Amino acid sequence: MYSIELNESIARIAFTREKRLKEDYPQISEDEKSVLIKQNHADFIDGGVCELLVGPNKGDCAPKELVELLQGNSLVDPDVVDLEAVDYDVDVLVLGSGGAGATAALSAHENGAKVMLVTKFGFFDSDTVKFQGGIQAASKPNDSPVIHYLDTIGGGFFDNIPDLVEVMVRDAPSVIQWLESLGCIFDKEADGTLRTEFGEGTSRKRVHNARGCLGMEMMRNLYDELCNRGIPILEYLPGIELITDDIAQVAGAILINLESKKEAIRIRAKTVVLATGGDGQLHYQGFPCVDHYGAMADGLALAYRVGAKSLLLDAIQYIPTGIIFPEQMVGQPIDAKVRRLGAKFANIRGEQFIYHLETDDVLTSAIIRECTNGFGVKTPKGLNGIWLDTPMIEVLHGPGTIQRELPSIYNEFKTFNIDITKEPILVYPSHYFSNGGIKIDSQGATSIPNLYAAGKVCGGVHGRHLLRDNLLLDVIVFGRRAGKAAAERAKEVKLGKLTLEHIRKWRDELKRSGLEKRSISPKLIPDYATHGKVIRADWLRRERFEIRKEEERPRLKEVDIKEIEPILNEILDTSAPPVARARLLSKRGLSVDNKLDIMENVIGAKTCLGCGNCNDVCPIIAREPHRRERTQERTSMALETVLLAPEECDRCYACIIACPQVDTTIKYYVVNRRMIEVISWLDSRIGDKDEPDLDLFIEEALS
Amino acid sequence: MTMRREIILKKKAVYELSQLTPSLKQVSTVYPELLKCQVCNKCTMSCPQDINVMEYISSAVRGEIAEVADQSFSCIMCGLCAERCSGGLAPYHIALLCRRLYGRYLLPRSRNLSNIVFEIEEGRFDAELSELKKMDVEELRRRYNERDIVP
Numbered sequence: 038m039y040s041i042e043l044n045e046s047i048a049r050i051a052f053t054r055e056k057r058l059k060e061d062y063p064q065i066s067e068d069e070k071s072v073l074i075k076q077n078h079a080d081f082i083d084g085g086v087c088e089l090l091v092g093p094n095k096g097d098c099a100p101k102e103l104v105e106l107l108q109g110n111s112l113v114d115p116d117v118v119d120l121e122a123v124d125y126d127v128d129v130l131v132l133g134s135g136g137a138g139a140t141a142a143l144s145a146h147e148n149g150a151k152v153m154l155v156t157k158f159g160f161f162d163s164d165t166v167k168f169q170g171g172i173q174a175a176s177k178p179n180d181s182p183v184i185h186y187l188d189t190i191g192g193g194f195f196d197n198i199p200d201l202v203e204v205m206v207r208d209a210p211s212v213i214q215w216l217e218s219l220g221c222i223f224d225k226e227a228d229g230t231l232r233t234e235f236g237e238g239t240s241r242k243r244v245h246n247a248r249g250c251l252g253m254e255m256m257r258n259l260y261d262e263l264c265n266r267g268i269p270i271l272e273y274l275p276g277i278e279l280i281t282d283d284i285a286q287v288a289g290a291i292l293i294n295l296e297s298k299k300e301a302i303r304i305r306a307k308t309v310v311l312a313t314g315g316d317g318q319l320h321y322q323g324f325p326c327v328d329h330y331g332a333m334a335d336g337l338a339l340a341y342r343v344g345a346k347s348l349l350l351d352a353i354q355y356i357p358t359g360i361i362f363p364e365q366m367v368g369q370p371i372d373a374k375v376r377r378l379g380a381k382f383a384n385i386r387g388e389q390f391i392y393h394l395e396t397d398d399v400l401t402s403a404i405i406r407e408c409t410n411g412f413g414v415k416t417p418k419g420l421n422g423i424w425l426d427t428p429m430i431e432v433l434h435g436p437g438t439i440q441r442e443l444p445s446i447y448n449e450f451k452t453f454n455i456d457i458t459k460e461p462i463l464v465y466p467s468h469y470f471s472n473g474g475i476k477i478d479s480q481g482a483t484s485i486p487n488l489y490a491a492g493k494v495c496g497g498v499h500g501r502h503l504l505r506d507n508l509l510l511d512v513i514v515f516g517r518r519a520g521k522a523a524a525e526r527a528k529e530v531k532l533g534k535l536t537l538e539h540i541r542k543w544r545d546e547l548k549r550s551g552l553e554k555r556s557i558s559p560k561l562i563p564d565y566a567t568h569g570k571v572i573r574a575d576w577l578r579r580e581r582f583e584i585r586k587e588e589e590r591p592r593l594k595e596v597d598i599k600e601i602e603p604i605l606n607e608i609l610d611t612s613a614p615p616v617a618r619a620r621l622l623s624k625r626g627l628s629v630d631n632k633l634d635i636m637e638n639v640i641g642a643k644t645c646l647g648c649g650n651c652n653d654v655c656p657i658i659a660r661e662p663h664r665r666e667r668t669q670e671r672t673s674m675a676l677e678t679v680l681l682a683p684e685e686c687d688r689c690y691a692c693i694i695a696c697p698q699v700d701t702t703i704k705y706y707v708v709n710r711r712m713i714e715v716i717s718w719l720d721s722r723i724g725d726k727d728e729p730d731l732d733l734f735i736e737e738a739l740s
Numbered sequence: 741m742t743m744r745r746e747i748i749l750k751k752k753a754v755y756e757l758s759q760l761t762p763s764l765k766q767v768s769t770v771y772p773e774l775l776k777c778q779v780c781n782k783c784t785m786s787c788p789q790d791i792n793v794m795e796y797i798s799s800a801v802r803g804e805i806a807e808v809a810d811q812s813f814s815c816i817m818c819g820l821c822a823e824r825c826s827g828g829l830a831p832y833h834i835a836l837l838c839r840r841l842y843g844r845y846l847l848p849r850s851r852n853l854s855n856i857v858f859e860i861e862e863g864r865f866d867a868e869l870s871e872l873k874k875m876d877v878e879e880l881r882r883r884y885n886e887r888d889i890v891p
């Protein structure tokens with residue numbers, strides 16, 4: 038729902054809608070365009086881009102934030118780490134669990150390698166999962182890989198690497214076949230013909246989709262196949278450094294446990310595939326971004342330190358229509374289809390300021406210009422935006438058009454109580470894609486032996502401009518190729534002695550350039566989530582670095598029973614359902630806070646989840662079900678107040694055991710110290726004439 | 741560091757898709773607990789995607805694999821249905837199996853696609869592609885601007 042100030046602005050927009058509908062805003066001339074872009078576009082803002090001073094791409098230009106990351110110090114102290122022993126020894130190590138990583142792992146396994154897949158967050162935390170576009174492939178009689186090649190290279194302003202584009206368009210149809218054999222359900226006609234659409238910059242109908250969620254459909258099938266093949270998937274383990282051997286080959290990686298933040302895991306691998314994804318969350322020049330929470334260019338930093346060349350690092354792509362309100366959706370892209378259907382822009386005065394079907398660069402510049410000139414609309418969070426007038430579509434094409442043509446956008450806004458058929462959307466340019474990345478050849482190999490890369494972390498396939506629906510294709514094609522090449526390389530490679538010599542060299546190089554006090558890379562988690570203190574210095578201290586045995590590994594923080602024993606006994610002796618107070622004594626809850634608060638101590642909320650387990654397990658309520666009619670609530674509060682009177686409690690402690698929010702230490706204590714007492718006490722009540730139904734109940738329970 | 745929860749809990753069955761056939765018997769041999777559904781409807785109530793989970797489980801029990809694939813398509817694999825299930829089922833894995841069986845065996849294949857894959861393997865586009873690869877930018881730009889856009 039929009040705030041009051043925004044609602045006032047919406048009223049103004051509605052007032053001028055009629056006028057804007059009739060008005061034909063002229064397209065601007067080529068000269069005006071170049072002036073507009075030069076003055077306003079993010080690419081031309083002073084200080085946005087600077088030069089790299091060290092490393093394989095020394096002298097190239099890249100965004101400031103990326104330069105700082107690439108020239109960062111390593112998290113690992115090479116003097117501390119003992120590489121004599123390793124924790125895992127595999128053939129192919131895949132970093133990243135997006136489309137490219139999963140495909141690479143599968144393809145390496147198909148080619149007979151022992152594979153391990155590790156990822157920074159959960160398996161399904163990736164950009165591929167939330168990708169709603171389609172996949173391009175020449176599958177129609179009037180289409181061919183040649184036309185696909187021409188479309189792609191023209192779309193990328195002819196800066197694409199021809200070998201990579203050729204491989205991509207050539208593999209495209211067989212990729213669709215491969216996905217079908219995995220069980221992906223593409224949109225089809227009844228006779229099996231694939232249904233295709235036009236995409237950005239395509240000259241044929243070439244974009245395949247699966248009901249608008251192709252990314253998810255692909256990932257869940259890949260995941261199922263990975264599980265079936267028994268490929269180990271280790272989660273919450275980001276890579277923080279690559280290991281090399283004495284003949285300068287990559288020979289594995291050091292990972293850190295993101296949950297405890299203390300253990301480091303050393304993996305020796307004959308080949309490493311980097312599939313760590315994009316870099317949107319670095320927030321170049323403070324722009325919002327489309328990318329997933331974990332897109333921090335980790336792989337780029339790792340590869341840069343071992344000396345792998347990158348390219349086109351300054352080719353950044355913005356989408357003019359990124360959502361800016363509601364806050365939860367900031368950065369998410371709005372498809373150009375909305376504008377093609379007739380939605381026009383309007384500033385705070387309700388005026389048009391640009392023709393709505395100009396190219397992305399021009400629109401981006403114009404929106405930035407309006408906002409810097411003070412014609413932007415301020416959101417409650419202080420961000421500036423421009424109205425994209427979606428109700429116009431309904432006026433132009435009749436009611437119901439938006440629900441029919443744009444169901445996903447409609448439904449997304451619906452969850453925030455915004456009806457886009459009546460209210461406009463607030464937009465601002467958003468970082469869409471960085472075309473630069475690690476330089477690879479057509480087999481996914483980088484310039485360093487044994488190091489492969491695939492997916493968004495690579496560059497060069499799309500030139501300077503990505504055509505949206507080529508992204509999934511790139512990810513799958515090069516994921517498959519990198520996996521295969523890595524598996525084949527792993528068969529012949531002989532690793533030398535493992536070292537971290539490259540970190541020492543990197544430090545010397547930084548010192549020579551006077552950069553040794555730079556920040557640490559990779560950052561792993563966006564700055565805004567960690568409030569600036571990105572990485573704690575005690576992460577990798579000497580004593581903590583030793584690998585602990587399985588049983589010694591730190592567990593989740595739970596309450597120490599010695600501290601609370603007296604009060605706990607008092608609670609347990611009181612005649613009232615003890616679950617709420619046991620929860621209060623606990624340190625950890627099962628709430629979502631745990632997951633979001635990973636950088637700090639894991640202390641969750643202690644509130645009742647309302648799961649109703651304590652209500653269900655209470656023997657008194659079970660014996661007298663009519664008590665349930667007193668209330669609809671299933672919280673522990675209802676149990677204590679409405680369902681039972683305090684003195685009625687049998688003190689069986691079943692509610693404590695059943696509650697997911699109570700620490701296991703408390704549960705163990707209750708079971709070990711109190712249960713025998715409880716059972717014997719209940720046992721003594723068998724045969725009591727006042728409670729005939731208790732007999733049956735207890736006998737059943739005790740048997 | 742954790743392994744995926746499903747693997748630890750052994751809720752996901754391990755199978756080879758190419759060895760299976762799309763039939764009711766197949767789904768219930770891979771997931772025998774399918775027939776233990778208690779029809780409590782907790783799964784449907786817990787679904788964040790508003791999928792009628794109990795409905796597709798009932799379709800699965802009846803052996804209508806295409807129905808299951810259709811109804812469960814917007815599943816995001818969060819596993820809440822399995823978490824709440826009192827019968828110990830993992831509905832989202834059952835739906836995934838049905839979708840994969842449907843996509844691989846029941847959905848008709850495109851003939852055009854296999855034709856074009858065959859042509860590429862035969863090398864029909866090799867000459868044209870290598871010609872384009874060698875072309876200089878000016879010529880390529882001319883070809884790009886002159887390409888016909890099929891409506």
